[in-house]
Amino acid sequence: MLKNRIIPCLDVKNGRVVKGINFVDLQDAGDPVEQAKIYSDGGADEICFLDITASNENRDTIYDVVEKTSKKCFVPLTVGGGVRSVEDINKLLNCGADKVSINTAAVQNPEVVVESSKKFGSQCIVVAIDAKKSGDKWEIFTHGGRNNTDIDAIEFAKKMEDSGAGELLVTSMDRDGTQVGYDIDLMYKISSKVNIPIIASGGVGNLDHLVDGIKLGNASALLAASIFHYGKHSVKEAKEYLDSKGIPVRI
Amino acid sequence: MNVTIVDYNSGNISSVINSFKEVAKDKVNIKVTSDLKRIKSSDKVVLPGQGSFKSCVDALININGLVDTLNEFAINNKKPLLGICVGLQMFADIGYEEIETKGLGWISGKVSKIDNQKGKFKLPHIGWNEINITKDSKIFKDIENKSHMYFVHSYEFVPEDKNVISATTDYSSNIVCSVEKENIFGTQFHPEKSDKIGLKIIDNFINL
Numbered sequence: 001m002l003k004n005r006i007i008p009c010l011d012v013k014n015g016r017v018v019k020g021i022n023f024v025d026l027q028d029a030g031d032p033v034e035q036a037k038i039y040s041d042g043g044a045d046e047i048c049f050l051d052i053t054a055s056n057e058n059r060d061t062i063y064d065v066v067e068k069t070s071k072k073c074f075v076p077l078t079v080g081g082g083v084r085s086v087e088d089i090n091k092l093l094n095c096g097a098d099k100v101s102i103n104t105a106a107v108q109n110p111e112v113v114v115e116s117s118k119k120f121g122s123q124c125i126v127v128a129i130d131a132k133k134s135g136d137k138w139e140i141f142t143h144g145g146r147n148n149t150d151i152d153a154i155e156f157a158k159k160m161e162d163s164g165a166g167e168l169l170v171t172s173m174d175r176d177g178t179q180v181g182y183d184i185d186l187m188y189k190i191s192s193k194v195n196i197p198i199i200a201s202g203g204v205g206n207l208d209h210l211v212d213g214i215k216l217g218n219a220s221a222l223l224a225a226s227i228f229h230y231g232k233h234s235v236k237e238a239k240e241y242l243d244s245k246g247i248p249v250r251i
Numbered sequence: 252m253n254v255t256i257v258d259y260n261s262g263n264i265s266s267v268i269n270s271f272k273e274v275a276k277d278k279v280n281i282k283v284t285s286d287l288k289r290i291k292s293s294d295k296v297v298l299p300g301q302g303s304f305k306s307c308v309d310a311l312i313n314i315n316g317l318v319d320t321l322n323e324f325a326i327n328n329k330k331p332l333l334g335i336c337v338g339l340q341m342f343a344d345i346g347y348e349e350i351e352t353k354g355l356g357w358i359s360g361k362v363s364k365i366d367n368q369k370g371k372f373k374l375p376h377i378g379w380n381e382i383n384i385t386k387d388s389k390i391f392k393d394i395e396n397k398s399h400m401y402f403v404h405s406y407e408f409v410p411e412d413k414n415v416i417s418a419t420t421d422y423s424s425n426i427v428c429s430v431e432k433e434n435i436f437g438t439q440f441h442p443e444k445s446d447k448i449g450l451k452i453i454d455n456f457i458n459l
Binding site: 002074095098119121166196 | 262266301399402403404447
């Protein structure tokens with residue numbers, strides 16, 4: 001039986017982790033490679049890096065991080081943040097990323113998704129959808145949640161599936177960072193609309209939220225940051241809890 | 252010993268390279284090339300493959316003499332070859348992804364889309380799934396039955412001779428996820444992304 005995946009996400013800026021594990025025994029708490037290794041040794045099903053480097057001159061730092069990580073971690077590695085073009089995707093894959101997540105560029109120029117999934121295969125193209133509730137629908141935000149596009153998130157999800165995305169990483173902008181739980185309605189609506197797997201993101205504060213993401217949101221995978229980084233729970237604890245609730249996980 | 256990973260522009264093979272180098276350390280030479288002479292003189296060959304069946308077959312054909320060299324290596328000389336993902340699928344006679352495309356024809360059978368039971372099962376089949384080992388394959392030495400492996404695919408290999416199947420996985424039906432026919436090995440899952448247990452399979456192949 002296929003297992004539901006737990007994916008810790010690390011925010012990386014200028015090649016350093018800005019939101020990460022707070023373990024005392026870490027040699028270098030800002031080293032993304034070391035943190036990724038801790039997660040993969042601890043049973044993470046995949047690792048995700050979100051590059052939040054703002055300045056263009058430091059953008060190349062992520063390639064070095066990906067290259068080093070892929071030589072030490074042998075679980076799938078997804079990299080997102082600032083991916084604009086087929087060439088950016090090519091570079092990340094060549095450095096050792098297994099999947100690349102595309103956000104703003106997928107909205108501004110959906111051809112990037114069409115072209116890259118044809119060139120590299122759908123299996124490595126993840127489209128990241130940042131959505132915010134507006135009345136009875138959800139709208140897509142870009143540029144790290146700053147710009148509203150007025151595009152309907154659910155329609156957009158379908159369009160991305162048709163364009164060749166292999167997975168959708170769905171983040172509720174309303175919930176992100178709040179620790180009050182995933183936006184279950186949003187997850188369920190998108191998951192019901194598309195036939196590709198969705199990764200739920202944004203808002204996890206406790207282990208029951210993870211359970212809800214799968215049971216109620218119908219997500220295939222769960223992305224979380226804070227709950228793991230600050231030592232609140234380990235990936236192992238999360239998996240054991242999901243298992244105790246009858247959710248299939250790899251232990 | 253020389254192990255060659257065939258680099259034929261089949262998409263992203265950096266993870267395959269990294270994992271083989273990790274396992275090989277300094278004991279074994281890992282080469283990444285499409286050079287026909289190098290392939291011929293190798294002790295073992297790894298045939299990766301990402302993207303569609305058609306794009307991989309096209310990429311193989313695009314390199315002049317590569318298909319003949321692989322045939323000579325695996326069929327005439329019977330040297331060990333491991334196909335991963337679409338690399339395994341190409342062993343088939345024919346594939347149906349995008350358009351009907353001829354495969355290498357090393358193991359009779361076809362590659363068709365996984366029956367998702369009218370949307371009941373999401374495709375691609377992405378993530379960790381248990382393998383049911385059905386045959387005592389050499390690459391499964393010290394691998395426990397029901398081990399988890401990492402999958403990502405929408406198409407499955409359906410061989411005619413069921414005796415070649417060494418493992419299956421359960422996703423809408425029993426999908427063939429590993430084959431062994433004499434010197435030819437293949438995994439639908441990605442050992443290079445399946446953590447320590449996947450590296451053990453690579454180690455087993457290297458040590459054949």
